[in-house]
Amino acid sequence: MSVTKTHYDTMPDGRDVFLYTIENNNGVSAGIITRGATLNSFVCPDRDGVMGDIIVGFDNILGHINSGTYTGEIIGQYANRIAGGKFTLSGKEYNVTKNEKGITCLHGGGEYSSALWKAIIVDDDAVEFSYHSPDGEQGFPGNVDAKVTYVLTDRNELEIHYEAVTDAETVINMTNHAYFNLGTTANGTILDHELMLNCDFFTPTDENSIPTGEIRPVENTAFDFREFKKIGRDIGENDPQLVQCRGYDHNFCVNGESGTLRLVGKARDEKSGRKLEVLSDLPGVQLYTGNFMDGEPGKGGIGLDKNFGFCLETQYYPDTPNHPSFPQCIFQKGEKFKSLTIFKV
Ligand code: BGC
Numbered sequence: 343m344s345v346t347k348t349h350y351d352t353m354p355d356g357r358d359v360f361l362y363t364i365e366n367n368n369g370v371s372a373g374i375i376t377r378g379a380t381l382n383s384f385v386c387p388d389r390d391g392v393m394g395d396i397i398v399g400f401d402n403i404l405g406h407i408n409s410g411t412y413t414g415e416i417i418g419q420y421a422n423r424i425a426g427g428k429f430t431l432s433g434k435e436y437n438v439t440k441n442e443k444g445i446t447c448l449h450g451g452g453e454y455s456s457a458l459w460k461a462i463i464v465d466d467d468a469v470e471f472s473y474h475s476p477d478g479e480q481g482f483p484g485n486v487d488a489k490v491t492y493v494l495t496d497r498n499e500l501e502i503h504y505e506a507v508t509d510a511e512t513v514i515n516m517t518n519h520a521y522f523n524l525g526t527t528a529n530g531t532i533l534d535h536e537l538m539l540n541c542d543f544f545t546p547t548d549e550n551s552i553p554t555g556e557i558r559p560v561e562n563t564a565f566d567f568r569e570f571k572k573i574g575r576d577i578g579e580n581d582p583q584l585v586q587c588r589g590y591d592h593n594f595c596v597n598g599e600s601g602t603l604r605l606v607g608k609a610r611d612e613k614s615g616r617k618l619e620v621l622s623d624l625p626g627v628q629l630y631t632g633n634f635m636d637g638e639p640g641k642g643g644i645g646l647d648k649n650f651g652f653c654l655e656t657q658y659y660p661d662t663p664n665h666p667s668f669p670q671c672i673f674q675k676g677e678k679f680k681s682l683t684i685f686k687v
Contacts, residue, residue: 343367343466343496350375350382351403357458359403362469364494369393370687372494377406378415378455379471379490381520384500386687389615396616396687398521398632398651401641407456409638412519413651416490418454418506419475419482421517422593422628422660423447425552429663431483431511431672438481446550451480454488455519468493477510484512484675499686506679514679515658515671521632521651522618524611527640531649532611532631533574539567539607539629541594545659546583552661553668557595565592567607573631573652588633589649593626593659600625600669603682607654621684622656625669629654656683 343366350361361382365371373383383395399413400406406413420438424447427440439451449455459471468491475486488506495501504516523532544565545553560566564576564584577589584590598604606620606627620627630653632646640646658671673679 345463345466345469347463353377353403353458354407359458360461362461362463364467364469364492366467366494366496366498368496368498370494370498372492372500374469374471374492376459376461376471377403378457379459379473380406380416381414381492381518384685384687386498386616394526394614394616395641396522396524396526396618398523398527398646399641405640411521411635411646412449412455414518414520415455416471416516417449417519417655418488418514418516419450419480419486420447420513421449421515421655421657423550423552425550425661425664427481429513431513431663436481436483446552447480449519450482453480454516459490464491467495482512484508484510486512486514488516490516497686499684502683502685504679504681508673508677509675511672511674513663513671514673515662516679516681517655517657518683519653519655520685521653522609523651524609524616524618525614527644527646527650528642529613531647532652533572533577533649534613535573535609535611535652536570537567537573537607537609537652538570539594539627540597540605541567541607541627542597543595545593545595547587547592549586551587551591553593553659553665555665555667560594565594570608570610577631589631590629591631591633593628593657595659596622596625596627606656609652617687619686620654620656621686623682624656624658626657626659627654628657628660
């Protein structure tokens with residue numbers, strides 16, 4: 343087990359960005375950069391032992407800055423969307439940044455994901471990243487102290503521990519926005535990857551990708567991943583939900599009890615033999631199939647075209663503050679948001 347710190351790149355304003363690489367005794371490694379506490383690489387063997395990086399991303403900081411994909415970044419204060427950039431807490435309305443077409447708030451306005459986080463090596467297998475979000479940032483109430491700790495075990499599990507404490511009532515929903523390609527991007531899209539999701543229901547969305555409030559069974563729909571199937575098998579179906587999002591970009595309701603660590607899903611790539619298992623204690627997961635990737639150059643200069651990666655963003659459901667029937671993520675003064683997601687290869 344080891345953690346090494348190296349200089350990754352320099353921000354256009356001169357600030358340094360560092361890369362922390364955690365390597366386990368199997369030679370599996372995870373690289374995290376301080377901008378956005380971004381998971382920049384996750385290197386693991388294929389069936390022949392050939393190492394490959396399964397995180398879709400960039401070779402330098404400008405790639406990250408110029409991209410609108412949020413790849414690998416930690417998202418806060420509220421992952422996914424808030425309708426109309428508005429919500430009400432204890433009778434007071436809050437207006438947050440409408441960074442998506444001037445209509446919705448997406449990924450908290452991008453503040454957590456673009457910030458430079460402080461990092462400390464806490465053990466030979468763990469690095470802790472912290473970020474202070476001042477009261478009113480992007481319109482969200484509360485001074486929030488957020489902490490994300492990445493731990494890589496010898497069981498090839500990358501644990502992401504989230505903690506955030508607020509000094510005023512607020513909403514908190516944090517995630518990691520990694521795009522995975524188990525064959526590495528050199529081998530094209532993820533449409534042939536097989537995916538299984540431990541989810542009987544999903545939340546359909548309107549034309550702005552805001553949940554309508556319906557909790558729809560996946561049964562007999564293209565959203566049924568209860569048994570392994572190729573991501574590309576039904577993605578082109580003429581289901582209005584798929585057509586409006588150009589593929590999967592939906593929250594699935596994870597079976598079992600929220601607050602309990604449980605299986606979210608598994609993916610496997612027949613060609614490389616690589617596998618991924620995702621566990622979380624949150625109520626939902628966003629399956630996003632890179633529908634809006636538009637060919638920007640990624641690692642090694644490879645164009646990141648549509649469907650070059652898939653995300654499993656563990657989360658509270660999108661727009662929860664405006665849906666009292668969804669599991670809530672309101673935190674009071676002194677309360678802590680605490681959550682764990684595991685990516686196991
Ligand atoms: C959203 C997509 C969005 C993407 C941005 C995902 O979490 O659901 O709609 O395009 O983030 O990279």
